[in-house]
Amino acid sequence: MTIRTRFAPSPTGFLHIGGARTALFSWAYARRHGGRFILRIEDTDVARSTPEAVQAIIDGMQWLGLNHDEGPYYQMQRMPRYREVIAQMLAAGTAYHCYMSREELDQLRAEQEARKEKPRYDGRWRPEPGKTLPEPPAGVKPVVRFRNSQTGVVAWDDQVKGRVEIANGELDDFIIARDDGTPTYNFCVVVDDWDMDITHVIRGDDHVNNTPRQINVLQALGATVPQYAHLSMILGDDGQKLSKRHGAVSVMQYDEAGYLPEAVLNYLARLGWSHGDDEIFGMEQFCNWFDLDHITASAAQFNTEKLNWLNAHYLKAADDARLLAEVARRLRAQGVDVDAASVPDLDLKPVIALYKERVGNLNELADAVHPFLLAPRPSAELAAQHLTEPARAALGALRGKLAALDDWQAAALNQAIKDTAKEQGLKMPQVAIPLRVVLLGQPQSPSIDAVLAAMGRARVLARLDRQLA
Template identity: 50%
Template sequence: MSVVTRFAPSPTGYLHIGGARTALYSWLHAKASGGKFVLRIEDTDRERSTDEAVQAILDAMAWLNLQHDGEITYQTQRFDRYAQVIDQLLAEGKAYRCYSTTEEVEAMREAARAKGEKPKYDGTWRPMPGKTLPEPPAGVDPVIRFATPLEGDTVINDLVKGDITISNTELDDLVIARGDGTPTYNFCVVVDDMDMGITHVIRGDDHVNNTPRQINILKALVGDDGALPVYAHVPMILGSDGKRLSKRHGAVGVMRYREEGYLPAALLNYLVRLGWAHGDQEIFSRDEMLAHFDIENVQGGASTFDPDKLLWVNQEHLKMAEPEALVDELAWHLARQGVDNVDHARLAEIAGIQKGRCKTMLDMAQQSLFLFSSVSEYDEKAVKKHMKAGSPALLADVRERVAALDAWEGDVLGAAVKQTATDNEVGMGKVAQPIRIAVTGSAVSPSIDATLLLLGRDETLKRLDAAVAAFSE
């Protein structure tokens, strides 16, 4: 049997870290098995679902490169199918119309609580042998309830938590269609999973309570001998204080991590390790994740989100990345800083020099801005610390030496700067730091040879001339 998994977000907000990890686990399980990974947008909550949220989810999935197979399924485009299945269940006596009002159902639940019983609907409108039902009240649009089995147990064969057994006596007769005819979440999920041939449902453990209800509906549709999905409920992600991850812990939409300069490969690497391990290995490529990931090895306990660890993982991915692999992200970040249309080879050159110095792609972009605009002002603190009375003469000396070079290469440039320091009997810093200020405006840049190499001959000479003039006054 070919594996088919799904990721089924509700478009009521951005794609958060927990959802991204679920999507990753589902994608890995499908792809490692040679199966299919499908995307379903569960947008039946029309009051809270928005087109902007749908797009945010799609953007995040594309950035993470978790590509789905086939067309995206939208639940709002399947209402006719849901109505067909509801009619089928009604005709087979596996669902029924219920005219109890919300207030009446709440009173039933309160009465059950008072008796120390599980609060649930009491089955007033459920057809039973020998039972006479009340006359339907005029002017009331009934809900449709699923007739949950009154006996036996429902067993969830969970790949993460192990077998979970729930007595059917604890379950309500679930509403599967509201009074206005719109289907409910738990019902739509079942029909979708059945129609899409989902073999493995990997989702957060906040859905454990939904699963026995969904299994019972699915059994009613496919029969006791029909195929059921295998479930894997992954534990939640906690903040450092042990509470459920939220915005106060830095839990933001996935695309915010792009804005902050994280690489998609690094974010996925960090997420796969939130609850799963392969020995002591910390850094994984995508191919390594596919080779080693096993959903049954996901731990049953919650994981803690550590921003410092994520930043470290990102730095490691930056270091090991080929410069060409960083071009798209660098271009994206530079564009947000107002720098557009930079040549691919130029971006790769910058990334190759900067990647070992930066923690994030945002750092890289910001620390590379000096390459794309002339120096309009010099950092006052840097000038006060490094620009001395003899600095303009040293800058003029360097200018003449590098202007005379036959080749504009890093080692040659570095040698010229060192020779300037030697011939003038000063330390390297007395030359290098004034050069940095002259060509970047600050005392922070890549190595001086790399800085000049990236600037190029003409721009370097122009900026050195401007600095000599400015600091000779």
């Protein structure tokens, strides 16, 4: 049997972090077993589904690298198939027309609630042996309801939650097609999973209540029932359900915030799943390890501090050329023409290497690179504090030593600063800090000799000249 999983988001919003974890687990399970991962867009909610949301979902999947093997399939393009199956069910007696009006249904629910009963359809249009149904009322378009069994239980062995059993008496005859003929969510999902030979449905536990209805329809169609694994919800750092105020709006916001996709994936993999004490691993290793047995049934808690720690780890390990491309993209968004600024005297890769172990995300890295490209002007406060007459005299002397250097390497640069400080009767920081203020517009940086080496002779001398003029 070929394992076939699917990720089936509704395009009514962005791909959020919970959806991304569901996609990751479904993708990894298929990869682990040499199976197929299907992307399906459940866009039957026409009023709320938008092309922009579809694109946002696809963009998020691509950014994470969760490539699908089939699809994307769109439910709105499968309407003829749904109508075909509904017609077959009506003919087989597993579905029937219901002419109950909206007003009648509202009245029924009000009466049931007054009696403190669970609101449910009472089966008044359900065909039964010996039961005489009234003539369909004029002007009322019927819905189509599934004829759910009224006895026994529907049960499944959930791969996360264990054995689940629901009495059929708790389920009413739910609508599978509205009065305008459009099929409903629970019906479309069943037909899609059936037609696409889905073997494992991995999804959030907000779908648990849908599962018994879907199983009953699958069985009525004579279809094979897939294995189900319902993932627990994700809580925010504060222990509350993850929401927009926790930053759970769009996966692409993590890109905008400067996270690397491999850090986000590694973090998501550990949200509700574990492999011993392993914290850091790539996706190939994850797919080799991943199983459904080690998914916890309890809620997972999002930990931003842990995600930041992972992101810093992956930044340190990332290729400098790749990080430079990411930084360049961010600087261009700020209006900095990186290509025009990258003249021969400035290779930005050493700058990336200098800072990537000192920052937590790509935005911080871009901020660190920015002053190497465009000379900042020190604030009046910094200038008053650090660019005193003794400091300016020391920088003037240092400028002469730097211009005469044959070897523009950190060791020689460091020696030039030390010699200047000694000759001027100053301590090393009394030269290094004013130099940082002149070159970078800030009093703190990595080792000043490494900064000089990365910035290059021409830029260092030009910035000193401008300040000393």
